[in-house]
Amino acid sequence: MEDCLDELATNIKKKCKTLLPLSSKCSIYKIPRNLRKINEQSYTPSLISIGPFHRGDPKLEPMEERKLRYLQKFIQRNADRDLEDYLSAIMKWEKEARDCYLATIRLSSIEFTEMLVLDGCFTIEFFLTWHGTCIDPTDRIFHRPALNQAILRDLKLLENQVPFFVLEILYNIASEDNEKAPSILKVTYECIIGLGKVPKHFKKTKILHLVDFLRTVKHVNQLFKISYEDQHLEFPDGISELYESGVTLKVDKDDKFLNINFENGVLHIPELMLENHTESQLRNLVAFEQCHYPRESFVVDYVLFLDSLIYDRKDVEVLVNHGIILNSPGSSEDVYRLFSNISKGTTYSRVTFYYADVCRSLNDYCGTPWNRWKAILRQDYFSNPWSMISTIAAVVLLFLTVIQTYYDIVQLRY
Template identity: 85%
Template sequence: MAGCLEADFQFPMEDPLDELATTIKRKCETLPPLSSKCCIYRIPRNLRKINEKSYTPSLISIGPFHRGNPNFQAMEEQKLRYLQRFIQRNSNRDLEDYLTASMKWEKEARDCYLATISLSSIEFTEMLVLDGCFIIEFFLTWRRGDFDPTDRIFHRPALSQAILRDLKLLENQIPFFILEILYNIAFEDNEKAPSFLKLTCECIIGPNKIPDHYQKTKILHLVDFLRTYYLPPEKKETCYEGQDWEFPDGISELHESGVTLKVDKDDKFLNIKFEKGVLYIPELMLENYTESQLRNLVAFEQCHYPRESFVVDYVLFLDSLIYDRKDVEVLVNHGIILNSPGSSEDVYRLFSNISKGTTYSRATFYYADVCRRLNDYCGTPWNRWKAILRQEYFSNPWSMISTIAAVVLLILTVIQTYCDIIQLQY
């Protein structure tokens, strides 16, 4: 009898919802803490699907996102060779010193990545040292110019250019402060060595002095370094909420409406100005890697600077000026776009596609005032009439002479007619 009672007795089953709630709570408890230092992102899918090649390394993996990809295995040997060369720059330091310094800052470096990095502490530290020392040695070799005869990168200019392009990809980054730490160890006793900031400027931008705003800004990584260089000197906070502004017509329409177009030799392409009927646009050299650079700057701003998206605003503004190939030809003829590798159709397609998938804020759009003043200027009839006169009658010396002759003839005819009328009256 007792055995029957034991067989019939059953423990109450746990409520499925309670079990699910417990599971979710455990997952929440194991979430890694969020960090405000995050600055290295994977490219959002809506941008990547438009042109995946622009965001993907071609030769070398830097950082954790593309680490282990067999396509970049050949460059791992070069990293080791560059590491050997770099360590020899300071005979008082050995590899352990660089590893120790990097491991000390491991947490801060991990916090810079949006995704959780699954590498162990040893693997992560190895990555920081190998990749960081490679970048620094690459810059030092680039700056010095006298290459080792056995160097397999700089004796092939296409390779060095491709690597420099890969170093400007958002997914191919390590924190800038790690690079500075490694560099400062190597040159701690060398007072003549430039700062790593200056070295980076010489290699990525050119042999110019360091812009003042670098001293006031914490550089996050090489993509952020590039963006910081191009920032306007005065990042004025614009606000046009409640005010009407629209994107202007294509550049050929603006030109026909009386806007004078002039190229600005400023190498900071964001500095577009409209003053007294003249639209100043800095020249833009379209080379093989320009699209990749612009796309990664745009992606970085979309992820990290949604309220200060100067590069996004730039590509949107230029896209508004380029409706068709005719607009491209106007920009090329004025020396604003220097298009070395492709046709007008390629330029049109570039700016049509590069702004796809991006979002922007009308309230903080950097060129809102330029757009508004352009539209106001073109909406004034007198400016259009002046443009028609200039384009139709004063576009070249012969048409100008013909026009002046016609006006003089008309005046003489009127005078003659007046004199004839006066004679008839008397």
């Protein structure tokens, strides 16, 4: 028996010695199974593989030739540099790049470096072409709008990433002699978000990859208020119930869709445009936070808060009518299902819930009877000029009737 135990212990120790050291710099993850099973399509690239996780997928193989063509175009941007310069620069950062991936990457040093350079150069050249003034007539991507939109969607998937510092290294080599070249942050911002200034807080933030870039754009600088009271968080009623309780809705033209607040009876919610790839984008942001920012889950909390406001189709219609949800991709039932499904499988902290104060203020406001009475008056009797005129006329008529009745009684007495 002792011999068997010694042999077993020896075998386990040998296996332990083969384990590779873990890195605390991991930021690119495989989607957790509990999230993937709800909607696998939202996490899977449809056209192009970036990084190691979907490398070699036969369905994505046709784009490999276009990666090579974009690599050629990218290298031509600096005539003083050749392909060897880019490969050498990235190979020096191989270990740091490997540490960014949660799973062990079973690629040789040569294969891994080739992948980073090929995928990184394609991504940057795609960004530069997106806002270029002249597109090569032989370009098979940008002469087909549906194709470039699908690729942009794939570049925002958590499993489809290379570290952002790889993009920085490659871009800096290509633009080293061009004093007028914009920063890689500017180029990335214009492609993913649109024309405009890069937010100031980007200069103080280390961007991990493109999903983290997107989250940083939407991030609102606000400290959590942690207290024991927050552990007893209660979500508010559906938005239609809040509206009937006197809450006024106001849409904010704010690019930071997380910036929801409630003050003086007015619930401010930035508009949310629902497009074909909105669900995929939100799901990947949620998955990234679940893996990397469990205590700072701004997007997760946003999705949960909206899910609490949307109980049924009627709630969706209220949000659409107030301009808060735009370009709904289908029926109100589809929007309801979208938010209820996105929040499935997620976990959140009641202690650090981003909208705890908003929830508490809404519940306190709606718990006051006077606010509901005011809402009934406003919605039932003063919702439009004609009902308001009719209500005022009825009140005046009632007042005159009371006066007339009073004088009739007085005359009868005398």
